[in-house]
Amino acid sequence: MCGIAGYHGKNIAPEKAADYLSRMVAALRHRGPDGEGILLRGDTGLAHTRLSIVGLPDGAQPMTKEEAGLAVSFNGEIFNYVELRDDLKARGYSFRGGSDTEVLLAAYAQKGLDCFDDFNGDFAFALHDTRTRTLVLARDRMGVRPLFYAEHEGALFFASEIKALLALPGMAAEIDPVALDQIFTLWCPIPPRTAFRGIHELPPGHVMTVRDGERRIRPWWQLSYPDRNDALPLGEKGEQAEELRALLADATRIRLRADVPVGAYLSGGLDSSFIAALAAKTVTRGLRTFSLTFRSEEHDESSWQRQMAATLDAETDSVECSSETIVNRMPDVMQQIGCPILRTAPVPLHLLSQRVRECGMKVVLTGEGADEIFAGYDLFREARVRRFCGRQPQSMRRPRLFQRLYPYLPGLKQQSPEYLARFFSFGSESLDDPLYSHRPRFRSTAAAKLFFSAGLREAIGDYDAAADLAAQLPADFGRWHPLHQAQYLETAFLLPGYILSSQGDRVMMANAVEGRFPFLDHRIVAFAARLSPDAKLLGLREKHILKQAARGIVPPAIIDRPKQPYRAPDAEAFAGSARPTYLDAVLSPERLAESGLFNAQAVGKLKEKVLKGQATGFRDNAAFIGILSTELLRGNETIQSSKPASSIGIA
Numbered sequence: 001m002c003g004i005a006g007y008h009g010k011n012i013a014p015e016k017a018a019d020y021l022s023r024m025v026a027a028l029r030h031r032g033p034d035g036e037g038i039l040l041r042g043d044t045g046l047a048h049t050r051l052s053i054v055g056l057p058d059g060a061q062p063m064t065k066e067e068a069g070l071a072v073s074f075n076g077e078i079f080n081y082v083e084l085r086d087d088l089k090a091r092g093y094s095f096r097g098g099s100d101t102e103v104l105l106a107a108y109a110q111k112g113l114d115c116f117d118d119f120n121g122d123f124a125f126a127l128h129d130t131r132t133r134t135l136v137l138a139r140d141r142m143g144v145r146p147l148f149y150a151e152h153e154g155a156l157f158f159a160s161e162i163k164a165l166l167a168l169p170g171m172a173a174e175i176d177p178v179a180l181d182q183i184f185t186l187w188c189p190i191p192p193r194t195a196f197r198g199i200h201e202l203p204p205g206h207v208m209t210v211r212d213g214e215r216r217i218r219p220w221w222q223l224s225y226p227d228r229n230d231a232l233p234l235g236e237k238g239e240q241a242e243e244l245r246a247l248l249a250d251a252t253r254i255r256l257r258a259d260v261p262v263g264a265y266l267s268g269g270l271d272s273s274f275i276a277a278l279a280a281k282t283v284t285r286g287l288r289t290f291s292l293t294f295r296s297e298e299h300d301e302s303s304w305q306r307q308m309a310a311t312l313d314a315e316t317d318s319v320e321c322s323s324e325t326i327v328n329r330m331p332d333v334m335q336q337i338g339c340p341i342l343r344t345a346p347v348p349l350h351l352l353s354q355r356v357r358e359c360g361m362k363v364v365l366t367g368e369g370a371d372e373i374f375a376g377y378d379l380f381r382e383a384r385v386r387r388f389c390g391r392q393p394q395s396m397r398r399p400r401l402f403q404r405l406y407p408y409l410p411g412l413k414q415q416s417p418e419y420l421a422r423f424f425s426f427g428s429e430s431l432d433d434p435l436y437s438h439r440p441r442f443r444s445t446a447a448a449k450l451f452f453s454a455g456l457r458e459a460i461g462d463y464d465a466a467a468d469l470a471a472q473l474p475a476d477f478g479r480w481h482p483l484h485q486a487q488y489l490e491t492a493f494l495l496p497g498y499i500l501s502s503q504g505d506r507v508m509m510a511n512a513v514e515g516r517f518p519f520l521d522h523r524i525v526a527f528a529a530r531l532s533p534d535a536k537l538l539g540l541r542e543k544h545i546l547k548q549a550a551r552g553i554v555p556p557a558i559i560d561r562p563k564q565p566y567r568a569p570d571a572e573a574f575a576g577s578a579r580p581t582y583l584d585a586v587l588s589p590e591r592l593a594e595s596g597l598f599n600a601q602a603v604g605k606l607k608e609k610v611l612k613g614q615a616t617g618f619r620d621n622a623a624f625i626g627i628l629s630t631e632l633l634r635g636n637e638t639i640q641s642s643k644p645a646s647s648i649g650i651a
Contacts, residue, residue: 002031002032002048002049002050002051002061002074002075002076002160003025003028003029003030003031003032003048003049003075003159003160003161003164003509004028004046004047004048004049004073004074004075004124004125004126004147004158004159004160005021005024005025005028005046005047005048005073005157005158005159005160005164006021006024006044006045006046006047006073006126006157006158006159007020007021007044007045007155007156007157007158008043008044008045008128008135008155008156008210009043009153009154009155009156010043010154010155011153011154011155012043012045012153012155014040017040017045018038018040018045020045020157020168020169021038021040021045021047022038022047023164023167023168023169024047024157024159024164024165024167024168025038025047025048025049025164026167027159027161027163027164027166027167028049028159028160028161028163028164029049030336030509030510030511030512031049031051031075031160031161031509031512032048032049032050032051032512033049033051033512034050034051034052035049035050035052035060036048036049036050037050037060037061037062038062039062039064039071039073041071041128041130042130044128044135046062046071046072046073046126046128047062047073048061048062048073048074051362051509051512051514052259052260053077053258053259053260053362053363053514054077054081054098054099054100054257054258054259055097055098055099055100055101055102055259056259056260057097058096058097058098058099058102059097059098059099059101059102061073061074061101063099063101063102063105064105065102065105065106065109068105068109068131069129069130069131070105070108070109070127070128070129070130071127071128072101072104072105072108072125072126072127072128073125073126074101074104074123074125075123075124075125075145075147075160076121076122076123076124076125076140076144076145077100077121077122077123077255077257077514077516078100078103078104078119078120078121078123079120079121079254079255079257079516079521080118080119080120080121080254081099081100081103081104081121081257082257084103084107084118084119085103085106088103088106088107088110091110093106093109093110100121104119104123104125104127105127107119108127108129108136113136113207113209113220116138116207116220116221117220117221119140120254120521120522120523121140122140122142122144122145122516122517122520123138123139123140123144123145124137124138124139124140124145124146124147124160124202125137125138126158132211133211133212134209134210134211135156135208135209135210135211136207136208136209137149137158137202137207137208137209137210138202138206138207138208138220139202139203139204139205139206139207140204140205141204141205141221141223141522141525142204142205142369142491142495142496142500142517142520142522142525143203143204143205143495143496143497143500143501144496144500144504144505144515144517144520145160145505146160146161146201146501146505146506147159147160147201147202148160148161148162148165148194148199148200148201148202149165149199149200149201149202149208150165150171150198150199150200151198152165152168152170152171153170156210156215161338161506162194162195162196162199162338162339163335163338165199166196166199172197172198173196173633173634174196174197174198175195175196175197175595175597175630175633175634176189176193176194176195176196176197177456177459177460178193178460178463178465179193179194179195179196179197180195180340180456180597180630181449181460181463181465182465182468183195183339183340183342183626184342184445184446184448184449184452184622184626185442185445185446185449185465185466186442186445186465186466186469186493186494186497187342187445187494187497187498188339188493188494188497188498188501188502189201189339189497190465190468190469190472190493190497191203191204191496191497192217194339195338195339195340195633202217203217203219204492204496205219205220205221205222205223206218206219206220207219207220221522222474223488223491223492223525223529224474224476224529225480225481225484225487225488225529226480226484226529226530227476227479227480228479228480228481231481231484231530231531231532231533232530232531232532232535233532234531234532234534234535234538234544234545238548240531240535240545241545241548241549241551242549243527244524244527244545244546244549245549245550245553247521247523247524247527248274248275248278248518248519248521248524248549249278249281249282251518251519251521251523251524252275252278252279252282252365252518253278253282255365255516255517255518255521256279256282256283256365258362258363260361260362260363261285261288261361261363262279262283262361262363262364262365262516263287263288263289263290263356263359263361263363263364263365264276264279264287264288264289264290264364264365264366265289265290265291265352265364265365265366265367266289266290266291266305266308266309266316267291267292267301267305267367267566268291268301268302268303268304268305268307268308268558269301269304269367269558269561269563269564270367270370270543270546270547270550270554270558270559270561271367271368271370271371271376271519271546272366272367273308273367273550273554273555273558274367274370274546274549274550274553274554275365275366275367275518275519276289276308276312276314276365277308277311277312277550277553277554278518278553279365280312280313280314286314286315287312287314287315288314288315288316288317288359288361289309289312289314289315289316289317290316290317290318290319290352290355290356290359290364291305291309291316291317291318291319291352292318292319292320292321292348292349292351292352293305293318293319293320293321294320294321294322294348294568294569295320295322295323296323296569298567299567299568299569301564302318304558304561305318307555307557307558308554308555308558311554311555317355317359319351319352319355321347321348321351321352321568323569323572323573323574324573325347325348325351326344326347326348326568326569326573327573327574327580328580329347329350329351330344330347330580330628330629330632331582331632332350333346333347333350333507333510334629334632334633335632336350336506336507336509336510337501337502337506337507337629338506338633339501339502339633340626340629340630340633341498341502341625341626341629342445342448342621342622342625342626342629343567343568343570343621343622343625344568344569344570344573344625345503345566345567345568346502346503346506346507347507347568348568349503349504349507349508350507350510350511353507353508353510353511353513354511356511356513357511357512357513361513362512362513362514363513363514363516364508364513364514364515364516365515365516365517365518366515366516366517367517367519368495368499368500368504368515368517368519368520369495369517369519369520369525370519370543370546371490371543372487372490372491372495373487373491373519373520373524373525373528373529374519374528374536374542374543374545374546375483375486375487375533375536375537375542375543376542376543376546376563377490377542377565378405378563378565379437379438379441379486379490380437380483380486380487380537380542381405381537381540381542382405382437382440383436383437383482383483383486384482384483384537384540385405385540386436386440387431387436387482390429390431405540434470434473434477434478434485435466435469435470435489436482436485437482437485437486437489438486438489439466442465442466444618444619444622445618445622446465447618447619447622447623448619448622448623448626450602450619450623451598451599451602451603451606451623451627452597452598452599453592453596453597453598453599453600454599455596455597456596456597456598469489469493473488474488481533483533483536483537484529484533487536491525500517531545542563547559547560570621570622570624570625571610571615571620571621571624571625572613572615572621574610574611574624575610575611575612575613575615576611576613579611583607583628586628586631586632587603587604587607587627587628587631589601589604591631592631595631595634597630597631597634598627598630598631603627606620606623606624606627607624610624
């Protein structure tokens with residue numbers, strides 16, 4: 001895991017190119033504190049900051065294969081590089097060292113773009129081929145590793161993080177109104193759009209080629225599901241669970257490949273516990289785990305963490321995150337994220353990765369991805385109940401099922417069937433709506449747009465973020481089972497757009513820690529996609545097959561415990577004595593008027609409501625965190641644009 005940057009274009013003079021690449025390297029140094037390099041070759045420049053994990057003595061980058069005319073700046077890991085290297089050796093290729101980067105160059109020399117299909121890994125890279133005068137930018141299937149690009153001074157610039165592009169002289173950090181509308185509806189921008197005007201993200205599973213000034217972007221991999229009646233039926237003898245257990249064990253095994261120790265996050269839930277248990281069976285020197293704890297009971301899972309750690313007999317480390325910590329770290333964390341957020345959840349994860357690094361470790365395994373590919377989120381169960389209730393919209397008994405879905409939301413138990421029917425909107429929406437599963441989330445999130453300014457509303461016009469998302473769905477989406485449709489929306493959009501980025505790569509790599517995600521091994525993703533819906537969501541029992549596979553490895557108490565999604569204190573963290581010194585400045589009427597994004601008077605009332613501990617409901621929480629994070633991004637408190645803060649806003 002590293003940081004990459006570079007450019008492609010004939011308008012950048014060599015002396016200017018070296019300066020620009022040095023600026024981008026400086027902005028990415030936190031991602032790769034172990035080394036850095038710059039390579040200029042004609043109209044292309046490549047830069048790299050290295051976090052050394054594999055091939056410690058011989059993995060310096062940018063790396064070249066001069067006899068093939070190739071050079072690469074590579075971020076991430078190809079986990080099956082050992083097998084690929086053996087195959088390439090058998091075909092006559094020789095290797096100078098033991099890094100996966102050298103394997104990438106050899107694979108590309110042999111197969112060109114078709115080599116991507118052979119890679120089991122998480123990666124983003126820029127490869128320059130002088131033989132064909134081509135620049136290749138590519139990103140892994142699931143979007144684990146980031147890659148951004150922008151046009152500047154007649155050239156294409158690219159980097160692992162937006163802040164590296166904003167380090168270029170003359171590059172303006174202008175909030176994109178449409179992206180903001182997407183975030184305040186869908187939780188994240190729809191790629192290639194980002195929070196900043198003119199800066200784009202290469203979508204997951206895509207490759208960009210640039211040759212003779214012509215740029216082409218196409219998918220090299222796409223998530224797909226079988227037609228509604230073609231899914232693999234749920235087996236009765238447990239063969240599928242055994243196959244899944246074997247796949248997950250191998251995915252974990254190859255993600256333990258490193259020349260440095262590998263640890264694991266342990267939340268106390270099924271997913272991280274399963275991964276940690278499989279890892280503990282493989283490592284030879286003992287597994288070290290890391291956990292987050294909270295003072296508030298509704299967020300804390302420390303009792304489950306202790307139980308699983310005792311089962312593993314692992315060396316454990318935990319860090320407590322208080323509301324005060326969340327409040328004080330928010331500006332610094334926003335500097336790393338580079339995109340407005342609606343929840344504070346990334347902040348504690350930044351604290352956790354810092355603890356990992358303080359303990360001298362660079363790599364951790366986590367359980368991300370299991371909820372998406374095995375239907376673990378409450379949203380999937382909620383959509384099934386909504387469809388059930390929608391078939392008898394006059395029923396007063398069926399709405400009570402919603403109260404069973406959210407035991408961690410006590411306020412829901414006090415609501416009437418009429419309120420539940422209105423809140424979850426069953427009976428009022430078409431069951432054929434491709435976004436049916438997500439409509440309640442999108443609607444409740446969009447309520448926070450009440451705080452948008454008149455100028456922002458005018459800039460957005462009649463744009464509809466949800467309609468835009470629906471228009472980009474695959475052609476065969478309508479033939480899939482409703483559960484698979486819902487899974488696609490979570491896996492293809494929110495997972496890379498928020499979970500793996502704001503809660504993943506940015507807050508982990510801010511502390512030079514690489515996250516590895518066995519559940520996102522493409523073999524497991526494909527296996528899960530082929531399964532029948534009932535194998536994943538049996539009635540209202542989430543992750544059915546995963547729980548079967550975990551039997552005998554994870555304690556039954558953890559397998560069968562009620563699901564508790566990862567959450568952190570949001571607006572409530574800012575109430576009472578925790579009032580931070582920066583808040584009044586960032587949300588001052590003058591500052592808000594300058595940005596032109598939000599209604600200053602309405603925000604002022606919301607701020608006072610939050611500080612008094614009177615903020616209630618998702619709208620107030622999402623609105624406050626969303627507004628605060630946006631305004632932190634907008635000024636010098638976070639991303640250091642080459643232009644002054646007064647130039648940042650609606651253009």
